[in-house]
Amino acid sequence: MTSSISAWIWSEKFWLPENVSWANVEHPPPGAEYPRPRHILYALPLAVGVLLIRQLFERLVAKPCAHILQIQAGVPRRAQPNAVLERLYQSKTCPDTRQLEELSKRLDWDERKIQRWFRVRRTQDRPSMEKKFCESMWRFSFYLVIFIYAICHLWVSPWMWDTRQCWHNYPLQPLSPGQYNYYFAELAFYWSLMLSQFTDIKRKDFVIMLVHHLATIFLITFSYGNNMLRVGTLVMCVHDASDIFLEAAKLANYAKYQRLCDGLFVVFSISFFLTRLVIFPFWIIYSVMFESWEIVGPYRAWWVLNGFLLVLQTLHIIWFYLIARIAIKAIFKGKVAKDDRSDVESSSDEDVSSSNGKISSQTPKLNDRRRTSALNGETQHH
Template sequence: MASYYRSFMDSFWSEYVWLPPNITWADIAPESSMEVQHADYRHLFYPLPMALFMLLLRYFLEKYWFAPIGVSLGIKNTRPKKAPHNPVLEKAYVKSKKWKHKDIQGLAKQTDMSERQVERWLRLRKGQNKPTILVKFCENAWRCLYYTFSFIYGITILWEKPWLWDINKCCIQSRGQETMFEKLKRVKSFVVRPKPSDEELDLSESSHLRRSVAINNAVIAKQKQLVAAQKGAGFNRQTSTSHESIYEDRDKAVLEQLRRINFGDSKAGARQEALQLYCQDGGDRTGFPHQSVTSDIWWYYMISMSFYWSLCVSQFFDVKRKDFWQMFVHHIAAILLMCFSWVVNVFRVGSLVLVVHDSADIFLEAAKMAKYAGYQKFCDAVFVILIVLWIVTRLGIYPFWIIKHTSIDAPKIVPMFPAYYIFNSLLILLLVLHCFWTYLLLRIAYNSVKAGQMDGDIRSSSDDYSEESKSQ
């Protein structure tokens, strides 16, 4: 039995499936390099106990913070009136919650009740298990708080990451994981050194030129070996050419600047330009998947995964909504995306996906809270912001920036592998869900314009609340 299990695991975690060509699991193991801190797959178990903590934190916040706030806003916590006990009707209700007119007529004869009394009993029976408006308010307040924290934290830690400003950096490695500020600081420290004598300057420039040319030649040789290995593994010729050309232009620029130094053109300025060009890539051609996971990205991933794990559990106890299964698929897809991106070191793209999604969810939950609290004008204003931000992020930035990179640009930079297509398919699945929810939002917006105010719940509206809104 153990041998079958081992054989299955070896087949499932095949390097051919999960890793780029010529990369092994040993190459991206956490202890495989002193310079690069690869993601550790064993850390994927951490979000499970963290999800339990998240559920406990939610319970205490809803009970001791959100509920008092809701009561102070005038939200009532009264429960609906219960239906009178009737064994015949209860048995029929357990069998089917939707009664046709013929069923109501038959039950009225069995119970010696009028059809109107049976309909009223059914309405009360459906309503007695409804959550109160205060419960719904607390649920939305919890999610609004989390999305606000997650977005602020995410945009803060990504602000200095190079791949936020140049998404191609998700595939191309930066030297030593330096931020732009660190690079400029290093360049500045080089430039402000005391000016040497002419003899020292000529000697240092000659030595610097020889050292830089040697490094550059070694890098070019390493790149040619990589391209040859990729071609030998059946790597697409067009992709290899594009990958090689990215660095070829930089090599020419560096050598040109070094030649200018040798010919005596504006020595200090040319040396600074050459250093800046060389620092842009650092001569480090490792790139994907050899990218370090910093502590801030680690926490961003762990907290996000723990939140979605907690949603997978709490969704079965929260208010039942119309898009229950769509939301469940969304949570599972989000967890799989984060797990896959963590295992194969595609966490840079994953971090961008997270921060893009969190921005609109803040206003989504805020609009629901305003609706439940009775602040209709504020709800309408937030809803307009939500519509604009939702379309910009979910149907604009997400497909035309992130998915465009993963589907079109990335294959020109790094060799593709089967797991990458799985990862990209999950990204497209999220886009399909976005289109579905956008349709719901636009339908609500259309109905709101006709009614003069936002009617019903938003996106994942519950059947119960929609019925309440119509009856008011």
């Protein structure tokens, strides 16, 4: 039973092109090494290591930088203790009209007082600017370092300049140390993002990001197990490029360098468009769909890979629509206005935080307690 299931999972008809067998892949030439599916298991302990490195980085590097830039953690105003309201808050942070009426009768409180309690309680849970700064600085540092590493590796790789090289002699292509290091650094990082997404600042595009992380992890894992490392390194490098500018824009925003923030966000928008809506579909996806068809020929795993690449491209189009709206406001109004992907809690407050999506260096007005909110990442990543 077990052997039949294993044979079904590792079917040569699914994973490999015609005239290639597992025997060919398992016995590389002397001095060469092919990717092994069991290597993927190394990514999970590496992801835990990445999380530990992140904690040290935020504590020893990001927080001191935040203090130098005078970005304070802040102590939010605390809501008056109330067991009844707290129980409802744990299940619903914004009560509807019917619930407000019931609470008003039960507690003998005015409805506006109850609404005010929920606003203060939401503000109490809102992450500080220092926490946002530390998260963004970690992602900025990783994207910058890994992008530089990728460029150094790919610059001397023939498939960067001729994508048809990605498919010559496929899948019997040797694994280089640079490919191995790059792949597992990215895979461990995205597993760490997947795990930390439930504890980091929650955004309105949480579900989209969850789908994005799952698709990215699947694609990295799938392409490694199927030895599509050449095209895989191109995909990851193209995605890292624009994320650097997004995280840099967020850092400038938290430090209240508004002009720098606006400029970096416009640069991010342009780089996002060029890398994810031009280079990615017309260079990389074209190679996977057409050049590989011509050189290798389609097979079942080939269809799966193209399907997930198209899922990523669909997400890119959705994100660029949101990004373009913000960039246009930055160009014509002189500041990055409301971010359609900013924090969930800032979008749920009616009176206080209806203006929290404003990213501005101006002094907040006391009467409506306006606070600047963050540009959302992500993208990370990929």
